[in-house]
Amino acid sequence: MRNRGFDKVLNSMDLLVVAFGAMIGWGWVVSSGGWIQNAGTIGTVIGFIIGGIMIYFVGMTYAELTPAMPKVGGEHVFSYKAFGPTGSYICTWALILSYIGVVCFEAVSLPTIVSYIFPTFNQVYLYSVAGSDVYLTGVIIASLFTIGIIIINILGIKAASILQTVLTVAIAAVGVILVIASAINGDPSNLEGQVIIGDGVGSIKNIMSVAVVAPFFLFGFDVIPQVAEEINIPLKKIAKVLLLSIICAVSFYGLVVFAVGYAMNSTDIATAMEGSGLVTATAMEKVFNSTVMAKVLIVGGLCGVITSWNSFLIGGSRAIFSMAESKMIPGRFAKLHSKRKTPVNALILIGVLSLAAPFFGRTMLVWISDAASFACCLAYCMVSLSFVILRKKEPDLHRPYKVKHYKFVGITAALLSGMMVMLYLIPGSGSTLTIQEMVIVGGWTLLGVFFYVLCKKHYNEQFGKVEV
Numbered sequence: 001m002r003n004r005g006f007d008k009v010l011n012s013m014d015l016l017v018v019a020f021g022a023m024i025g026w027g028w029v030v031s032s033g034g035w036i037q038n039a040g041t042i043g044t045v046i047g048f049i050i051g052g053i054m055i056y057f058v059g060m061t062y063a064e065l066t067p068a069m070p071k072v073g074g075e076h077v078f079s080y081k082a083f084g085p086t087g088s089y090i091c092t093w094a095l096i097l098s099y100i101g102v103v104c105f106e107a108v109s110l111p112t113i114v115s116y117i118f119p120t121f122n123q124v125y126l127y128s129v130a131g132s133d134v135y136l137t138g139v140i141i142a143s144l145f146t147i148g149i150i151i152i153n154i155l156g157i158k159a160a161s162i163l164q165t166v167l168t169v170a171i172a173a174v175g176v177i178l179v180i181a182s183a184i185n186g187d188p189s190n191l192e193g194q195v196i197i198g199d200g201v202g203s204i205k206n207i208m209s210v211a212v213v214a215p216f217f218l219f220g221f222d223v224i225p226q227v228a229e230e231i232n233i234p235l236k237k238i239a240k241v242l243l244l245s246i247i248c249a250v251s252f253y254g255l256v257v258f259a260v261g262y263a264m265n266s267t268d269i270a271t272a273m274e275g276s277g278l279v280t281a282t283a284m285e286k287v288f289n290s291t292v293m294a295k296v297l298i299v300g301g302l303c304g305v306i307t308s309w310n311s312f313l314i315g316g317s318r319a320i321f322s323m324a325e326s327k328m329i330p331g332r333f334a335k336l337h338s339k340r341k342t343p344v345n346a347l348i349l350i351g352v353l354s355l356a357a358p359f360f361g362r363t364m365l366v367w368i369s370d371a372a373s374f375a376c377c378l379a380y381c382m383v384s385l386s387f388v389i390l391r392k393k394e395p396d397l398h399r400p401y402k403v404k405h406y407k408f409v410g411i412t413a414a415l416l417s418g419m420m421v422m423l424y425l426i427p428g429s430g431s432t433l434t435i436q437e438m439v440i441v442g443g444w445t446l447l448g449v450f451f452y453v454l455c456k457k458h459y460n461e462q463f464g465k466v467e468v
Helices: 012-023 032-039 041-066 075-083 085-119 136-155 157-183 201-217 235-263 266-274 279-288 291-325 344-393 406-425 435-462
Strands: 125-129 132-135
Touching: 012 157, 012 235, 012 291, 032 041, 032 201, 032 235, 032 266, 032 279, 041 201, 041 344, 041 406, 075 085, 075 344, 085 125, 085 291, 085 406, 085 435, 125 136, 125 266, 125 435, 132 136, 132 344, 136 157, 136 291, 136 344, 157 235, 157 291, 201 406, 235 279, 266 279, 266 435, 279 291, 279 344, 291 344, 344 406, 344 435
Parallel strands: none
Antiparallel strands: 125 132
C-alpha cells in the first residue's frame, strides 16, 4: 500500500475514544427525560438495545471492509471497489454532508450549553432566525472553540486524539458517577409507572419509537475507516475496536437512562421537563442533593459536544481529502501539511463552515442535523451493499477480519439502513424531512452534481481514480 505521507500514530485506545466520543454527544443529557416519558425506563433501554443491534449489523460490514482496505477515506474506497467512480462519489458526498452537518450543529450547541451553566451568558442580541435568537457572546465563544479545535487538528491527528481521550474520560467519569450515585441514593419505587409505557401493542410501539431514533445517536464509529492510514495496530484489531465502540456507546446510553429512571419518579421527570428540560442533570442534582453536581454533569455534556465535534471534523476532513485525491472535487483539498501530515485545506474548509454556522441560529442547524442524519443513513446503506457485492466480486480479497454468514449480515445491514433512509422520505413516519431539510439535501445534491460534471470535464481520465 502506498504511503501518502500520513503519520501512523493511532493506537487502540485512540481509535476507541475517537469513535466512542463521536457517538456520545449532548443527547444523553437533553433527551433522556423525553425517552423515559415516551417508552419508560426499561422500555428506553430495550429500544436502545434494538437500535444498537441495527447499528451493529452495519458496523460488522465496516469491521470486515476497513482492515481489508485500510485506506484514508474508508467508505470512499469501499464504494469505489463495489460500484465504481459514480457510486463512490454519491456515497462519499453524502458522508461529507453528514460530517459537516454534525460539526456545524455542535458549533451552535456550544453556546446553548454554556448558557445552562451560566444563565446570564447570552448578551448583545443580534437577530433571530426562524425563531432562534442569535447573541454576540454565543457567536464569539463558538468561533473561539472552532478555531481552537481546527488548530489542534492541524497540529496532528495525535494531538486531536489526546484531546479526545481527555474529554472522553471526563464524560465516562461523569456517567459512572451518576450511575453509582443513583444506585446508592435512588429508589426502586421510582420505576413504578415508568418501567414500560403503554400496554400490549402500545408498549411495543413506544419502544420501537425509541429504537428508530437510537441509531441517530450512535453515528460516529464510521470515523475509524476515515483514518485507516493513520492507525498503528494490527489490521484485525481495528475491526474489534470498531465493534467495541458501538457496544460501549449503547451501554453508556442504557446505563444513563436507567440511572435517571431509578433516581427520579414520573412526577420528578415531568417537573424537570417543564423546567430546564435537562432531566439527566436534574437526576444528578437529586442523588447528590447539590446544584453544583448538576452543573458538573452539564460540563460532561459539554465535553460530549466537543468530542463529537472533534471526531466528525477528523472524519470529514479525511473524506474531503479522499475525494480531492481522486480528482472528484478540486485537487487543492488533497494537500497535506508539510510537517504535521494533516489535510490542512480540508480542515480549513470545514472550519470556515463551522465559523459561519452560529450566525444562522439553532433552528436552522436542527434542519442541517436532520439532513446530515439522512445522508449518513444513505452512506451506511451503500457501504452495506458494497460489503455484499465485494464478497462476490472480490472473493479472494485479503480480509484480516472476516464476518461469518455474510449474506445475512450484509442484507440485514442494507435493509435496516435503507429503512432508516425511507423513514426520512415517507410522509407521516415521524422522521420525515421537513421542507427546509429537503431544500438542504437538494441543494447539496445539486452542488455535488456541479462538482461531478466540472471535475470530470477538467480532470478527464484522472477523475475518479482511487488507489485500492
